[in-house]
Amino acid sequence: MKKQLLKYSIFSLLLVFIVSQSIAQGIVFTPQVSGAASVSQHVGITNIEVKYSRPNVVSPQGQDRTDNLWGSPTVPYGFTNLGFGTATEAPWRAGANENTIITFSTDVKVEGKDLKAGSYGLHIAVYEDNKATVIFSNDTQSWGSYFYNPENDALRVDITTQEVAQTDLLTYTFIEATTSDAVLALDWEKKRFPIKISADTPELVYQNFKEKLKGDQGFNIQSWMAAANYLAQNKIHLDDALNYANAAVEGQFFSDKNFNTLAVKAGVLVAMEKMDEAEKVMDEALTMQGVTINNYYAYGRQLISQDRKEKAMEIFKKASKKWSDHWLAPHGLARVYSAMGEYKKAAEYETKAIAKAPEASKPVLEGYLNTLKEGKDFN
Incomplete structure (x- = not known):
């Protein structure tokens, strides 16, 4: 009996060691609930790419958040203290998990304002009156908006949201595209955030x-x-x-x-x-x-x-x-x-x-x- 307990103890310690080492090495055993996705579009010779994670209107606990999404802890209005990280006034992360990242291969204009080529963390401050502020941050390495710092802002633009058909999975799409202009839309639940992007092709x-x-x-x-x-x-x-x-x-x-x-x-x-x-x-x-x-x-x-x-x-x-x-x-x-x-x-x-x-x-x-x-x- 003692031998069996000893074997069990050694096995348990070995298992803990293996798991600890695996976690330390960054091995992922389970998928993220909000799966990673990407979308890209060429506008003339400019490539625009968005990398993000896709939360569902139905929470991981099975709760349907359709009637209690905007202005909730999931998507707070404006800038709020999320209770974690260093940000005391954080916007919505515009996705899930890590930063939503948008990359432009050339200089562009967003809603008529200049933005240099490069990658940016994408955030959105959502308001009750169908208004929103889209924020492009030079910080692309943080988790969500928990470490958002306005000093890292590269650009802010104001947009008007639109009502659309139900979209359970948060989705970025290019709903318009020509050789010089595109409209990137973020759709979730029944709300759309359209962002006009232009390139001097x-x-x-x-x-x-x-x-x-x-x-x-x-x-x-x-x-x-x-x-x-x-x-x-x-x-x-x-x-x-x-x-x-x-x-x-x-x-x-x-x-x-x-x-x-x-x-x-x-x-x-x-x-x-x-x-x-x-x-x-x-x-x-x-x-x-x-x-x-x-x-x-x-x-x-x-x-x-x-x-x-x-x-x-x-x-x-x-x-x-x-x-x-x-x-x-x-x-x-x-x-x-x-x-x-x-x-x-x-x-x-x-x-x-x-x-x-x-x-x-x-x-x-x-x-x-x-x-x-x-x-x-x-x-």
């Missing part, structure tokens, strides 16, 4: 071009063309855009004067409102070897969109002489006559285009013809 892309063109991508003519074209489309840093376009055309080991590089240069000149210079460049581009009717057609359409119908007519007439048997020749003329309001003449050319067009294109052209018969422009 064109400027960020420009800065990215400046760096990339110094490296191996600068050995590729396509990089210079892409940079010039992007800046022209966004009408920013046009002097640099013209330099990039000129580099693609001539003067560098990778340069090549062809239709595409000249067309990019012409596009920059159009953005600079130097129409006469752009026209001269495109006239040269159309003389380059390998130019097709598709190049003429695309340029003619561009001219129509710029309300330069006379020049478009000149281009489409040249295309008709060079490619008289191609269906795009009469179709191009139909487009420019339609833009000029000469619908009857446009219909004549569209009828000729339908006769020459491939079967797959005929239904679309027939739709254009019907529009012309109704006395409307189909451009």
Whole structure:
């Protein structure tokens, strides 16, 4: 009996030792009640990521907190003493467990206010009147809001909350996203906290071009063309855009004067409102070897969109002489006559285009013809 007790005692001590060592080594044996999650979104070339833990409206003890959540010990209103840690006035942790952390890969604006690239602890002060203050803290290492210190605030913004459908598990989602803006929403119970985030994507892309063109991508003519074209489309840093376009055309080991590089240069000149210079460049581009009717057609359409119908007519007439048997020749003329309001003449050319067009294109052209018969422009 004594031997058995001794064995049991030794086993118990050994078990305590193993468990103690395991805890000391940070081994996790059980999952957290509020599971960890993450969500991310690209806004242009800016990546936004949120890492958080997801509490449930139903407490770990099985209590439904739907009717007693906001303004409760779970989510106190405003700033409160949570009774633990160093914070005497703490906001809500906007999640569970450790800090909710939001990371921006570039500088952004949050609700119109500047915030530098980096990671931030995310907190929210919730109020009774559908108002809330979102806080971005430079402290990302603390547990919840128990050690919140306003001296670490990087930014505070005020938002208006919204009522939404029941969401049991606290959830962050990007409910809107474009190349320059996004709305990050925190939904829990029937309350939504929408946060607008913006990035100056064109400027960020420009800065990215400046760096990339110094490296191996600068050995590729396509990089210079892409940079010039992007800046022209966004009408920013046009002097640099013209330099990039000129580099693609001539003067560098990778340069090549062809239709595409000249067309990019012409596009920059159009953005600079130097129409006469752009026209001269495109006239040269159309003389380059390998130019097709598709190049003429695309340029003619561009001219129509710029309300330069006379020049478009000149281009489409040249295309008709060079490619008289191609269906795009009469179709191009139909487009420019339609833009000029000469619908009857446009219909004549569209009828000729339908006769020459491939079967797959005929239904679309027939739709254009019907529009012309109704006395409307189909451009």
